[in-house]
Amino acid sequence: MSILEVEHIQKSFEHTEVLKDISFSLEKGQVLSIIGSSGSGKTTLLRCLNFLERPDSGIIRVNGESLFDSSASSRKNEAEIRKKRLHFGLVFQSFNLFPQYTALQNVMLARELLAKEQPDYKSRKKEIHQEIEAQAEILLKQMGLADRMQNYPHQLSGGQCQRVAIARALALQPDILCFDEPTSALDPELTGEVLKVIKELADTKTTMIIVTHEMAFARDVADHVIFMDDGCILEQGNPIDVMEHPKEERTKQFLARFTQG
Amino acid sequence: MELILEQLPIVIHALNIGFLQTLKLFFVTLIGAIPLGLVIAFGSMSRFKPLSYLTKIIVWIVRGTPLMIQLLIIYYFPGLVLGNPIWGGGETGRFLAASVSFILNYACYFSEIYRGGIQGVPVGQTEAGLVLGMTKTQIFFKVKLLQMIKRIVPPMSNEIITLVKDTSLARIIALQEIIWAGQAFMKGSQGISGAIWPLFFTAVYYLICNGILTLLFGRLEKKLDYFR
Numbered sequence: 001m002s003i004l005e006v007e008h009i010q011k012s013f014e015h016t017e018v019l020k021d022i023s024f025s026l027e028k029g030q031v032l033s034i035i036g037s038s039g040s041g042k043t044t045l046l047r048c049l050n051f052l053e054r055p056d057s058g059i060i061r062v063n064g065e066s067l068f069d070s071s072a073s074s075r076k077n078e079a080e081i082r083k084k085r086l087h088f089g090l091v092f093q094s095f096n097l098f099p100q101y102t103a104l105q106n107v108m109l110a111r112e113l114l115a116k117e118q119p120d121y122k123s124r125k126k127e128i129h130q131e132i133e134a135q136a137e138i139l140l141k142q143m144g145l146a147d148r149m150q151n152y153p154h155q156l157s158g159g160q161c162q163r164v165a166i167a168r169a170l171a172l173q174p175d176i177l178c179f180d181e182p183t184s185a186l187d188p189e190l191t192g193e194v195l196k197v198i199k200e201l202a203d204t205k206t207t208m209i210i211v212t213h214e215m216a217f218a219r220d221v222a223d224h225v226i227f228m229d230d231g232c233i234l235e236q237g238n239p240i241d242v243m244e245h246p247k248e249e250r251t252k253q254f255l256a257r258f259t260q261g
Numbered sequence: 262m263e264l265i266l267e268q269l270p271i272v273i274h275a276l277n278i279g280f281l282q283t284l285k286l287f288f289v290t291l292i293g294a295i296p297l298g299l300v301i302a303f304g305s306m307s308r309f310k311p312l313s314y315l316t317k318i319i320v321w322i323v324r325g326t327p328l329m330i331q332l333l334i335i336y337y338f339p340g341l342v343l344g345n346p347i348w349g350g351g352e353t354g355r356f357l358a359a360s361v362s363f364i365l366n367y368a369c370y371f372s373e374i375y376r377g378g379i380q381g382v383p384v385g386q387t388e389a390g391l392v393l394g395m396t397k398t399q400i401f402f403k404v405k406l407l408q409m410i411k412r413i414v415p416p417m418s419n420e421i422i423t424l425v426k427d428t429s430l431a432r433i434i435a436l437q438e439i440i441w442a443g444q445a446f447m448k449g450s451q452g453i454s455g456a457i458w459p460l461f462f463t464a465v466y467y468l469i470c471n472g473i474l475t476l477l478f479g480r481l482e483k484k485l486d487y488f489r
């Protein structure tokens with residue numbers, strides 16, 4: 001069974017149809033790269049998966065459980081949506097770290113707030129806190145930030161910020177980790193260090209969806225590639241097929257700019 | 262000069278009493294306007310249109326007219342026009358009327374500062390909190406509040422320093438604050454008359470008070486300097 005199934009997702013803003021009938025599925029432990037020009041709907045698709053936008057119609061299932069179904073009439077309340085979005089993690093293009101917290105606190109905050117809802121929180125307070133802190137330290141070390149844990153975001157480089165953001169998303173152990181152009185705000189050198197940790201995550205079989213303009217990286221790391229254009233999935237398949245032998249004229253046109261450069 | 266030295270203890274005593282009333286009006290205004298400003302800020306940002314229009318009109322009127330006129334209207338209008346002097350006579354009544362005018366006036370200015378602070382926190386902060394499974398309340402208190410406070414400290418300190426000096430406007434309804442106390446020695450009080458220097462001397466009080474406030478706000482800004 002696929003870990004993620006997306007069926008017939010549609011989304012319009014005002015009078016512009018941004019997503020037109022998007023369907024795909026993803027297997028556990030696989031990496032999906034979504035490529036395509038700006039404005040093709042890639043980011044909106046990720047935002048729908050993370051419940052930052054509500055699709056107009058369609059179905060989203062994780063592990064066979066329906067998280068969103070436009071045909072089911074009941075409107076979900078905030079608490080339910082909150083639980084459902086924890087299946088997904090999202091790493092933003094602009095990091096969106098919390099500036100008043102250190103790297104370590106950024107990684108710990110969400111889990112600490114969630115822990116307060118546990119029934120045994122009061123009796124095990126200290127223990128839980130230590131557990132969360134230990135996990136956050138492991139994650140930051142894994143991101144190569146062992147000596148940066150006590151730094152505030154403004155004291156870190158863009159690449160370091162993005163790695164903190166990845167650790168922060170991983171702290172909640174999402175089923176699927178999404179990246180929205182994670183290196184678009186970084187220079188080539190910093191891009192390299194962020195791509196390196198994403199590659200490491202792929203090697204440890206983390207299920208990921210990566211929206212990116214780094215074509216070489218997408219081909220290298222992905223098990224499956226989707227090419228989006230004007231709100232539709234124009235082509236999908238394994239990276240070699242889609243990126244080296246594209247069938248559609250539009251895909252060839254898009255990829256030509258990268259292979260020439 | 263000798264005469265001034267002779268008058269000094271009497272004048273200082275009178276000015277101290279006046280300044281106490283100035284400070285009282287200052288603190289009452291702060292205590293009232295800081296929370297009321299927040300209510301007005303949320304009102305003007307409300308998605309319920311009638312409420313947002315109403316608060317915007319109130320803010321427009323209050324910011325668009327002189328505080329001195331507002332003091333006169335609030336103090337005299339109920340008694341002279343409606344025939345119902347709700348404030349009563351005497352210093353207590355004048356103080357009440359002045360407090361209401363100042364709180365309303367300053368709440369409107371504060372509300373605009375708050376609005377800037379709230380809207381100045383990038384939407385990405387809220388979104389990051391949401392995808393991490395936080396509730397809207399947690400996002401407000403744990404993520405946005407401190408960033409808002411950091412943003413509003415410089416404009417608030419500016420406005421609060423202006424408030425110290427604006428309290429002198431309450432002189433127009435004869436509130437016995439420090440300017441009133443200084444002026445008394447021109448007309449004649451406690452055996453001193455025709456003296457204008459006590460009025461000039463009141464400036465020292467404002468200067469010291471605002472000096473202290475400037476230092477306090479400087480320290481607060483520094484405290485919040487650890488993040489950007």
